[in-house]
Amino acid sequence: MGIRERKEREKERRRQQIMVAAKRVFSTKGFSKTTMEDIAKEAELSPGTLYLYFKNKDELYASLSLRILQYLIIRLEHVVNQEIKDPRKRMEALKEAMYDVYEFDPMILINMFHLQSSDTLKNLTPELLGEIKNLSKKSLETMASIFQDGVQEDYFINKNPIVMADIVWSLFSGVILWETSKKIINNQKDYVKSTLESAFEIFERGITK
Amino acid sequence: MGIRERKEREKERRRQQIMVAAKRVFSTKGFSKTTMEDIAKEAELSPGTLYLYFKNKDELYASLSLRILQYLIIRLEHVVNQEIKDPRKRMEALKEAMYDVYEFDPMILINMFHLQSSDTLKNLTPELLGEIKNLSKKSLETMASIFQDGVQEDYFINKNPIVMADIVWSLFSGVILWETSKKIINNQKDYVKSTLESAFEIFERGITK
Amino acid sequence: MGIRERKEREKERRRQQIMVAAKRVFSTKGFSKTTMEDIAKEAELSPGTLYLYFKNKDELYASLSLRILQYLIIRLEHVVNQEIKDPRKRMEALKEAMYDVYEFDPMILINMFHLQSSDTLKNLTPELLGEIKNLSKKSLETMASIFQDGVQEDYFINKNPIVMADIVWSLFSGVILWETSKKIINNQKDYVKSTLESAFEIFERGITK
Amino acid sequence: MGIRERKEREKERRRQQIMVAAKRVFSTKGFSKTTMEDIAKEAELSPGTLYLYFKNKDELYASLSLRILQYLIIRLEHVVNQEIKDPRKRMEALKEAMYDVYEFDPMILINMFHLQSSDTLKNLTPELLGEIKNLSKKSLETMASIFQDGVQEDYFINKNPIVMADIVWSLFSGVILWETSKKIINNQKDYVKSTLESAFEIFERGITK
DNA sequence: CATGAATGAGAGTTCATTCAT
DNA sequence: TATGAATGAACTCTCATTCAT
Numbered sequence: 001m002g003i004r005e006r007k008e009r010e011k012e013r014r015r016q017q018i019m020v021a022a023k024r025v026f027s028t029k030g031f032s033k034t035t036m037e038d039i040a041k042e043a044e045l046s047p048g049t050l051y052l053y054f055k056n057k058d059e060l061y062a063s064l065s066l067r068i069l070q071y072l073i074i075r076l077e078h079v080v081n082q083e084i085k086d087p088r089k090r091m092e093a094l095k096e097a098m099y100d101v102y103e104f105d106p107m108i109l110i111n112m113f114h115l116q117s118s119d120t121l122k123n124l125t126p127e128l129l130g131e132i133k134n135l136s137k138k139s140l141e142t143m144a145s146i147f148q149d150g151v152q153e154d155y156f157i158n159k160n161p162i163v164m165a166d167i168v169w170s171l172f173s174g175v176i177l178w179e180t181s182k183k184i185i186n187n188q189k190d191y192v193k194s195t196l197e198s199a200f201e202i203f204e205r206g207i208t209k
Numbered sequence: 210m211g212i213r214e215r216k217e218r219e220k221e222r223r224r225q226q227i228m229v230a231a232k233r234v235f236s237t238k239g240f241s242k243t244t245m246e247d248i249a250k251e252a253e254l255s256p257g258t259l260y261l262y263f264k265n266k267d268e269l270y271a272s273l274s275l276r277i278l279q280y281l282i283i284r285l286e287h288v289v290n291q292e293i294k295d296p297r298k299r300m301e302a303l304k305e306a307m308y309d310v311y312e313f314d315p316m317i318l319i320n321m322f323h324l325q326s327s328d329t330l331k332n333l334t335p336e337l338l339g340e341i342k343n344l345s346k347k348s349l350e351t352m353a354s355i356f357q358d359g360v361q362e363d364y365f366i367n368k369n370p371i372v373m374a375d376i377v378w379s380l381f382s383g384v385i386l387w388e389t390s391k392k393i394i395n396n397q398k399d400y401v402k403s404t405l406e407s408a409f410e411i412f413e414r415g416i417t418k
Numbered sequence: 419m420g421i422r423e424r425k426e427r428e429k430e431r432r433r434q435q436i437m438v439a440a441k442r443v444f445s446t447k448g449f450s451k452t453t454m455e456d457i458a459k460e461a462e463l464s465p466g467t468l469y470l471y472f473k474n475k476d477e478l479y480a481s482l483s484l485r486i487l488q489y490l491i492i493r494l495e496h497v498v499n500q501e502i503k504d505p506r507k508r509m510e511a512l513k514e515a516m517y518d519v520y521e522f523d524p525m526i527l528i529n530m531f532h533l534q535s536s537d538t539l540k541n542l543t544p545e546l547l548g549e550i551k552n553l554s555k556k557s558l559e560t561m562a563s564i565f566q567d568g569v570q571e572d573y574f575i576n577k578n579p580i581v582m583a584d585i586v587w588s589l590f591s592g593v594i595l596w597e598t599s600k601k602i603i604n605n606q607k608d609y610v611k612s613t614l615e616s617a618f619e620i621f622e623r624g625i626t627k
Numbered sequence: 628m629g630i631r632e633r634k635e636r637e638k639e640r641r642r643q644q645i646m647v648a649a650k651r652v653f654s655t656k657g658f659s660k661t662t663m664e665d666i667a668k669e670a671e672l673s674p675g676t677l678y679l680y681f682k683n684k685d686e687l688y689a690s691l692s693l694r695i696l697q698y699l700i701i702r703l704e705h706v707v708n709q710e711i712k713d714p715r716k717r718m719e720a721l722k723e724a725m726y727d728v729y730e731f732d733p734m735i736l737i738n739m740f741h742l743q744s745s746d747t748l749k750n751l752t753p754e755l756l757g758e759i760k761n762l763s764k765k766s767l768e769t770m771a772s773i774f775q776d777g778v779q780e781d782y783f784i785n786k787n788p789i790v791m792a793d794i795v796w797s798l799f800s801g802v803i804l805w806e807t808s809k810k811i812i813n814n815q816k817d818y819v820k821s822t823l824e825s826a827f828e829i830f831e832r833g834i835t836k
Numbered sequence: 837c838a839t840g841a842a843t844g845a846g847a848g849t850t851c852a853t854t855c856a857t
Numbered sequence: 858t859a860t861g862a863a864t865g866a867a868c869t870c871t872c873a874t875t876c877a878t
Binding site: 641674676 | 841843845
């Protein structure tokens with residue numbers, strides 16, 4: 001059993017190693033122009049080896065989203081499990097958490113948002129798709145629980161907390177995509193942080209009694 | 210002169226005809242899997258002909274966004290130019306307008322949101338890119354003017370109207386992408402309308418004094 | 419009859435006009451990258467019209483050679499028909515004539531040399547091919563007659579004058595192609611004239627008793 | 628180390644295999660009409676594989692010239708390194724060598740002469756172009772050394788040996804191109820050998836004191 | 837497990853040529 | 858005679874994926 005476990009761990013390590021390489025390549029070449037061979041070279045492996053760890057290119061791409069979702073969940077749970085129950089402070093912490101996730105890896109996060117509504121999604125193995133669904137669900141539920149508490153404390157307006165979570169998530173992804181877009185098109189400054197700040201402020205005002 | 214005008218009109222009609230065909234193919238095959246030949250076949254033209262009207266595939270793709278942006282602007286300007294000055298009613302009209310734009314062509318709108326933060330954008334002719342930028346700018350400015358009025362009337366909180374416009378646009382795109390994603394992943398009902406409704410409600414509360 | 423003649427002349431003028439345009443485009447874009455549309459645009463005609471005057475692209479290309487061959491013949495006959503019968507002076511005149519032909523239009527001449535041993539030749543209409551053959555033959559014969567005279571006057575060695583003409587023509591084309599090639603590859607000075615000078619000198623020494 | 632060497636050799640063999648196939652196709656279809664797929668089929672490989680060994684079509688074409696230039700150099704150096712120092716005998720050997728090169732592969736040689744003054748040249752990788760330049764230079768220098776010796780021995784006239792080499796190379800290429808052309812146009816006998824013979828004879832007379 | 841050469845379908849694009857007007 | 862929009866075959870080249878070693 002020990003051996004099998006170690007093997008398992010080693011396999012997982014290799015996967016991570018490949019994903020790290022993939023991220024590095026994406027950052028320099030952009031998603032659409034990155035080939036499997038590029039990634040293999042960066043990972044100092046052969047193209048064929050990549051297919052021992054990922055069923056195909058789409059799965060490799062999608063796997064990147066998993067990591068960031070996992071990170072998101074950790075941060076969100078941390079917010080929920082804290083002592084502080086003051087909704088205002090929790091909202092603040094939520095905002096912080098989400099911005100951290102953005103900063104953790106902007107490129108990958110944007111890729112994940114793209115992934116959300118693309119054909120790619122349909123081509124994934126049921127396992128991977130299931131995992132993504134689970135993680136997404138968990139994230140949203142964790143967020144919802146924050147709102148839930150706020151509603152119960154009569155601090156937030158009486159609205160379905162799940163819907164609130166959907167909206168905050170939409171706001172988050174929308175701001176990042178749009179501000180990134182503006183940055184690219186107009187070669188302008190990065191307003192993600194400040195816009196996110198304002199967006200959260202308005203959102204909070206909007207749900208506060 | 211009449212002849213030249215007619216030719217011009219015919220050329221424009223052809224362009225539209227190709228774009229309509231493109232949309233039809235996209236709807237059935239999805240964006241990434243649609244080839245120029247598919248579109249040509251659907252338009253009952255030869256592949257070469259497509260290139261008489263669009264410089265390349267990316268330009269054809271991007272041109273689709275143009276139409277929807279134009280429609281958006283018309284709807285937004287209509288909101289602004291109406292007699293009604295009551296901010297609440299205007300917000301209601303704004304929401305209606307944006308939802309109409311979504312219903313006008315969901316696929317194309319989603320594609321446009323994807324386009325926003327992709328490499329494709331960099332490969333467009335400066336002319337087309339310029340046009341997209343102009344239309345985007347105009348849309349945002351028109352939205353901003355609504356908030357501007359509301360602020361001046363002391364009905365909305367004192368926040369940069371341009372930032373408000375950015376946020377409402379982000380919210381709009383974010384909700385659509387996320388709800389569509391959920392619909393696809395979970396094979397569930399389409400919650401775009403209801404979530405958009407809630408999102409606008411919260412947003413309005415959030416900016417109202 | 420007058421009318422038909424005029425029509426004929428006008429048709430010929432149009433042909434010339436197209437050929438002039440073609441030459442201009444070749445000079446700027448190079449042969450392989452010039453399209454029929456380029457030529458049409460330069461000639462301020464439509465692509466279709468080109469096909470009223472030339473059967474196809476190859477024929478248009480080949481026709482360019484015709485003009486230069488005609489010019490060559492005129493110059494050669496001038497050399498032969500002059501009063502001077504001194505072989506040395508005639509050789510000098512021959513050299514002058516050939517260099518003039520080169521300077522008349524280097525690009526077209528080089529194209530003609532390429533044409534000589536290419537597949538294109540086989541795709542020409544029999545008429546055009548026949549004309550090229552005739553003009554070539556005439557050129558070579560005219561040259562040969564110069565050598566013939568020199569041989570009869572016992573000034574040149576006793577060798578088949580036709581072969582001498584072939585060799586002088588080979589030398590001419592070979593020097594031009596090779597010196598042009600060196601010029602392009604090494605970005606060096608144009609040595610066509612000086613090398614041609616030396617080549618003729620050696621050739622003359624070689625056939626002089 | 629042995630393994631890497633073997634791989635290297637195998638790679639080189641594949642390259643040769645492709646080049647041989649290419650030559651075969653060229654011989655039957657002519658250069659301009661040969662497609663990469665034709666060559667792939669002849670080599671019993673897939674089109675994609677060709678691109679593992681040659682960067683693009685032009686490079687494959689140009690590579691063919693390399694081999695013949697290498698063969699030329701070997702033959703020329705052999706002439707120079709022989710015991711015989713008698714200029715007349717050396718000229719004879721030079722002629723033999725060049726004719727052998729022609730017979731080694733007429734099609735490829737002609738193609739190389741075409742290549743010399745075409746746009747293709749400019750599109751090659753600097754490495755390949757550099758190699759071609761080096762080999763050309765070496766050939767010409769080796770030839771020049773023969774003339775150099777003859778001049779020093781006071782057997783040849785006092786002319787720049789480099790220029791002499793340029794001229795003999797021009798004569799060689801010119802005769803081959805022109806005689807091949809005549810053969811094709813007039814469906815006549817092949818006079819390359821006899822004309823080359825005469826040409827060398829005249830050239831030698833021309834440079835001999 | 838790992839390799840990496842080979843695959844081969846398929847993409848986007850070009851352009852000589854045609855033909856209805 | 859002139860047009861020029863339309864054609865469509867043909868091209869080069871890419872790259873995710875496989876499989877013998």
